[in-house]
Amino acid sequence: KQEVTQIPAALSVPEGENLVLNCSFTDSAIYNLQWFRQDPGKGLTSLLLIQSSQREQTSGRLNASLDKSSGRSTLYIAASQPGDSATYLCGFNAGNMLTFGGGTRLMVKP
């Protein structure tokens, strides 16, 4: 059974810091991995999608990497802003569905 773990579960940082969110998975048979943002009471907004043949994807201040051999993905947020405060979820796609981690709740303090 695929397991996806996100560490830390919660993170509080001052504005301007660079930070890294971690996602680990147990099954290396991966099609892709998506990072999502979820604001309170809202649905999921896709941030980045990394296909199994890729090693990283970048969008603005966000960079996501994928290391299949170690079963890990990281989401790097540069120069964090209060507007980045949200829950960040990684979803592992092994072929027919996304398996999600429990999320990291990020608070960026002004």
Add this chain to the structure above:
Amino acid sequence: EAGVAQSPRYKIIEKRQSVAFWCNPISGHATLYWYQQILGQGPKLLIQFQNNGVVDDSQLPKDRFSAERLKGVDSTLKIQPAKLEDSAVYLCASSLGVGPSGQQYFGPGTRLTVT
């Protein structure tokens, strides 16, 4: 391009009552998913449709949950009878193709409270 639409946004019912949720995916998207997200956890897949056929419903509690996707477009998810542990956000998502590598787009969700 319009996103995934869901209704209602919020629903409060008593245990043993029934409830239905509606989802309209992005136009042209072949694959539709229903997820259950319990507070503090990541979403869990309940059922996946490709066009109007079920691909995966292995995690759907079939004694009380049912779902259909008529004509391969809109979908409804029903719970009958509801239990306290069904309190959660129900998320609908869609993707363009039928293969496994497509990006999923999520709706705003329906927050269900069972009292």
